[in-house]
Amino acid sequence: MTTMTDTSNAARFREFKMPDVGEGLTEAEILKWYVQPGDTVTDGQVVCEVETAKAAVELPIPFDGVVHELRFPEGTTVDVGQVIISVDVAPGSGDAPAAPAAEPAPEAPAEEPKGRQPVLVGYGVAESSTKRRARKGAAAPAQAVPAQAASAPAAPAPVAPASAAPAPVAPAPQAGADARPLAKPPVRKLAKDLGIDLATVTPTGAGGVITREDVHAAAAPAAEAVAPEPSAEPAAPAAEAPVAQQGARETRIPVKGVRKAIAQAMVGSAFTAPHVTEFVTVDVTRTMKLVAELKEDKDMAGVRVNPLLVIAKALLVAIKRNPEVNAVWDEANQEIVQKHYVNLGIAAATPRGLIVPNIKDAHDLTLPRLAASLGELVATARDGKTSPAAMAGGTVTITNVGVFGVDTGTPILNPGESAILAVGAIKLQPWVHKGKVKPRQVTTLALSFDHRLIDGELGSKFLADIAAILEQPKRLITWA
Structure with missing residues (x-):
């Protein structure tokens, strides 16, 4: 000190x-x-x-x-x-x-x-x-x-x-053209959003402070000189928070923070990378049996075991077999940049909106360490403590829409990545198994990819490999 x-x-x-x-x-x-x-x-x-x-x-x-x-x-x-x-x-x-x-x-x-x-x-x-x-x-x-x-x-x-300087505390608006107008931060932001120069606004607040009403008055095309009157306008609070009045037919919610970033990123991704989405429905009965066995395995004690863990491992093995999918399109240099590491993104729904933190160097992790990393990622996201660094540098993403009870979706690429896998709900369905119709655990996978660097053949082989591993989980060993 x-x-x-x-x-x-x-x-x-x-x-x-x-x-x-x-x-x-x-x-x-x-x-x-x-x-x-x-x-x-x-x-x-x-x-x-x-x-x-x-x-x-x-x-x-x-x-x-x-x-x-x-x-x-x-x-x-x-x-x-x-x-x-x-x-x-x-x-x-x-x-x-x-x-x-x-x-x-x-x-x-x-x-x-x-x-x-x-x-x-x-x-x-x-x-x-x-x-x-x-x-x-x-x-x-x-x-x-x-x-x-x-x-x-x-x-x-x-x-x-x-x-x-102390003198401008109250009379600042009269102190000269070079004095900065007095206004509270929310009022300054309102003026910025409305494109109003505070130096042109007539203050009516105590001590020469510019109020919200003054800014709204300056923004009104036909009422520039009337500052006190707009105080009856209740429009200002809507810019602060999504407050719905009783009987109101609509609520306006400011778009900012994570929600604003999501909107910008999704629009940029959808209209920059040419998306292709392919689907496959697969019998994951053996995968569900493996999940049950892993829950009882002493080597997995203390970590959460669920189908997402095996799906993540299957995707990592499929990338090893098809390394070209783990790449990014460099528009500035007109190059395809292949990544020799996998930072595995997991889409997480939080109260602030969708975020995609990633597990660094997931390709190097054993199954217990991958399970622990998934658990930490989910817990941190749920608590709203995910750091920006945890969301930077992802190479491929999994989004588990099945937790919401839907069969699958057509996911949009996370910016800077080449592929995203959507996993649908796992349901007991009638399925032809060994020549007979039997109840089996079935899910639908959807893979969206950037068609600039992944063509139909490569994307299809990659998705087919993931499905084959989930149908026969022993391939996690034979293909690894």
Whole structure:
């Protein structure tokens, strides 16, 4: 923890910016804050959970100190690189009240400790935020503005170096064309979504803060100059959350986070790679018997054994026999890139939407280790803790639509992959076995593949090999 001996607030307060927690992500939504102003934090401590376009991720802070300010409330979408939290790295120094000039006023240290305490504990949660510092480029909470006005006139000046010049706290809109308009983060996002320049909006909120109604008024083609009137419009809350009013005939749900990424990825995949889907119905009675036997095997103790495990192993063996399917089309270089490893993706339905984490180097895993990896993958996805790294670099995917009771589907390729196998429900059906109609466990497999690099023959052989292994599981040994 750094000890400060001078009066430089710029050195005393450190800011933590929204990092790129994935590969080229541009924004993330703050799901939950784990700290509040006034809390002590240490290097590596998780301070919040955010949702990116790929997953929910917990963010650790990289330094020690006391939380000074949370820049955005929960539910706000923040661009990568924006400051989300500021930390007082020298909370015991008492030199923050010093005047902005080099002259240390003796009265300031005596007064500021009283005014500083509400700043630490009052941001956005209590009326006691009587001397909350102005954020650079963001508005103070509405309830804090009257309190500041009621304070002694000299109070804003000592705290100015914390993050912004004190004078614009209330009168910023009149401070000149170069002053950034005051608006809360959700209002800024609304303006961005509507294509409104906040510098052109007339503020009506307390202390010159721009409100949602002001932004809507600026967006209305025939009502630019009328700011207070649009307050009767209830359209704004719809942008925050999918709230259905009683008797409403429709609900609008913002598309963001994982759901937005899914939509973009599926559209891109469907209209970039020429999909071909082939189907095969197979008797998996022997596979189901093998699953039952593996559940009793001591070598499989402590791991979950189910049909998906054997299907995954069958797919890995089939890739070994048909390595050309494990490839990707490089459009930029006009090359087919064959992968000599298999990162096996497993499509998982979660409350946030469909995600596809993958098991790295699945081709090298024994059956017990593959079972353990599948169990960890599913548990992590169910808890919403799948990391972006776990979803990057997949080469081929399995989607088990059979768990929903359907026979099969026509899956869309996960972007950057060449094949995806859909597994339908396993049902007891009449089946011709050894010349007689008998009840057998049957399922339907569907394989979608990129026809640019997998032609019909290769795709058919690959799918037929998977089916043959599931019909005769001993081929897991003879073909491996």
